[in-house]
Amino acid sequence: MTKNRAWDRRSLLRSAAVLTGAAASATLPGYPAAARGGSRDADALFEAGEFQEAARAYERVLQKDPRNLHAARRRGFTGLLANQFPDAETYLTRALDLAPGDKETHRLLADCYLRQDKLALSAPHWRAAGEKAYGEWFAAIGGRPYQVHGDTARLPIQQMDPMPLVEASLNGGPAKAFTFYTGASNLSLGAAAAKEAGLRPLARQKVEFEGGSMWAYYGILDSLRLGGIELRNVPVGWSSTESGQETGTGSDGMIGTWVFQHLLTTFDYAGRKLILRRPTPASARTTRAAALRAGAEPLPLWLADQYLHTTGSIAGSRTGVVGVNFGGSGGESAAVLFGPTAQQLNIRTDHDRPIGTFAHSHPATTFPCYPREIRLGNAAARSIYCETHPQAALAPYGFNVRAAFFHTFHKPYNITLDFAGMNLYIARGKAL
Structure with a gap:
């Protein structure tokens, strides 16, 4: 475990953005406040977080106005929020038929395919949404990503503050110190850890960051071992300054939401453990009952x-x-x-x-x-x-x-x- 890992709140926010590359540094998307065709009630329900009721209201709008782009896109987004992929795909595809060049619809559809591990299908939509590096990255990854081997991992949280640290190994190498954060997207590494793991970029891009710039790289990791769980064929990102130096992340890497959503994850703060399970119906029932x-x-x-x-x-x-x-x-x-x-x-x-x-x-x-x-x-x-x-x-x-x-x-x-x-x-x- 590396020492001297004190991060303040400012450096955490900075490092999370560095580690996640362009996705974290991009401005959050906006959505139109109201739609044509009398969908103000649907928009009000959506704004209030009443997503199921909003979905039904958008469907009623579409029955009256089948060419309402906003209603079709929003109905698709309500499905995506809850990982209801058939609904999301149906309505987002319908929205794309209405406006083939709409970047926001492409971005949502790209995310829909990404969550289902259909990376090749997501790639052209990332490109159309203006995320060229993501398009190159996911088009270049072959085979099924995030292959889960093993049933359960109970990782001691080695340090809780100022940030939690657990141990993980890359491509069979020695244990390294990883933090985790669900405000980050993909698995991210420091430049030294990426080099030691033998990674080569499938895509790269220059990212403007806090008045400066850095390089974000995207590749594929053969193996990420987290105690009793091993993930294979894992999309991974890393970053460096323009001169190739570390970006000062303070750990060997960060585990983001894209990893956790492939597992049944328990953040056991009180027990100082990160518990990961293969997401089977049986493990879900057991966890829910407990x-x-x-x-x-x-x-x-x-x-x-x-x-x-x-x-x-x-x-x-x-x-x-x-x-x-x-x-x-x-x-x-x-x-x-x-x-x-x-x-x-x-x-x-x-x-x-x-x-x-x-x-x-x-x-x-x-x-x-x-x-x-x-x-x-x-x-x-x-x-x-x-x-x-x-x-x-x-x-x-x-x-x-x-x-x-x-x-x-x-x-x-x-x-x-x-x-x-x-x-x-x-x-x-x-x-x-």
């Missing part, structure tokens, strides 16, 4: 790009969509409140203590705030330190996300992500 016995209610899980969402509440507000992030920098803040949320909920905010940081590789200023409670299902934290980011977009994907929950909130709990059933379970104490 979570229910521990008092966890099943919460919905939605995925927009690599970002995880569920339902939660802030300061006693109505339950709505919130972001959830696992791993990453410990820091002190349990949640970040977006846009006017803190002001609307009359949450005490210390405007005299601005905090300079970065979000999605862009400079940002947050302020300390102190909601009386933040909650995910039965899990709650009271009078806990948070931050507010007033300039952040409240609805970067078209639906309102008032806050995102981070590392500090999760410490008393264990959290399981079931990407097959699209449920999240959070229970107090160690995982069974």
